[in-house]
Amino acid sequence: MIRITHLTKSFKKFKALDDICLHLERGQTVSLLGPNGSGKTTLIKSILGLVIPEKGDININGQDIRTHWDYRSKIGYMPQIGRYPENMSVRQVFAMLRAVRKDCQHFDEELIQRFNVPAFEHKLMRNLSGGTRQKVSACLAFLFSPDILILDEPTAGLDPVSSEILKDKISRERANGKLVMITSHVLSDLDDITSHVVYLQDGKLVCFKTVEELKKSTGFHQLNKVIAALMQTNVHEDNY
Numbered sequence: 001m002i003r004i005t006h007l008t009k010s011f012k013k014f015k016a017l018d019d020i021c022l023h024l025e026r027g028q029t030v031s032l033l034g035p036n037g038s039g040k041t042t043l044i045k046s047i048l049g050l051v052i053p054e055k056g057d058i059n060i061n062g063q064d065i066r067t068h069w070d071y072r073s074k075i076g077y078m079p080q081i082g083r084y085p086e087n088m089s090v091r092q093v094f095a096m097l098r099a100v101r102k103d104c105q106h107f108d109e110e111l112i113q114r115f116n117v118p119a120f121e122h123k124l125m126r127n128l129s130g131g132t133r134q135k136v137s138a139c140l141a142f143l144f145s146p147d148i149l150i151l152d153e154p155t156a157g158l159d160p161v162s163s164e165i166l167k168d169k170i171s172r173e174r175a176n177g178k179l180v181m182i183t184s185h186v187l188s189d190l191d192d193i194t195s196h197v198v199y200l201q202d203g204k205l206v207c208f209k210t211v212e213e214l215k216k217s218t219g220f221h222q223l224n225k226v227i228a229a230l231m232q233t234n235v236h237e238d239n240y
């Protein structure tokens with residue numbers, strides 16, 4: 001579904017991504033992990049076409065993203081910090097985005113209901129709490145039933161109940177054959193939902209493995225312990 005080959009991105013002399021190769025398929029929930037500054041957001045932005053790499057290719061469903069822009073309509077993106085027109089109400093933001101996406105035939109409004117958006121949709125974006133803003137971002141990421149979901153720190157700021165609602169939604173969308181990519185530093189939030197781990201360090205791909213493989217090779221059952229072990233062994237992956 002997403003094939004990344006020899007992706008390299010530098011900011012001046014600094015290599016943020018260094019020869020990344022990955023092949024991600026539908027039905028996977030891929031946790032994109034690594035220390036601060038390891039290149040996770042740069043990788044996500046490269047897939048979204050917001051960062052232009054100097055080397056390498058990204059193909060989505062067999063099409064090069066540099067020449068086929070319509071792939072973006074198949075991606076739902078939840079940014080780390082959602083930026084919206086601050087003087088619009090929540091209701092207006094939803095209406096505006098629905099109007100932009102006239103091509104969309106099927107709306108997924110489940111999160112809108114489960115987060116009880118109608119209770120706060122009259123509020124202006126600038127007056128929302130951080131967690132409520134996250135709920136709006138989550139609802140928008142899922143709203144147009146995309147095949148690929150890219151969620152950057154999705155549970156940050158959400159209360160425990162809302163966090164469980166979102167994780168449940170992610171699991172069911174994966175079961176429906178969607179590809180979900182998630183970054184988070186809260187590994188306990190990823191434990192139940194991750195099928196594969198991509199681990200980056202200094203812009204390099206250290207590991208791309210299933211959670212089961214990692215649990216077996218490290219002897220640990222919790223993702224945070226697995227990742228701690230991975231950081232210590234620094235196994236290099238050339239088998240993608």
Ligand SMILES: Nc1ncnc2c1ncn2[C@@H]1O[C@H](COP(=O)(O)OP(=O)(O)OP(=O)(O)O)[C@@H](O)[C@H]1O
Pocket residue numbers: 011016034035036037038039040041042043
């Ligand atoms: N526009 C830019 N200009 C210069 N350097 C950049 C730019 N964007 C990212 N970088 C650098 O590239 C490196 C990777 O950044 P990136 O945001 O991808 O890391 P990350 O793994 O997402 O980090 P975090 O976990 O802190 O969110 C960092 O050293 C960052 O400073």
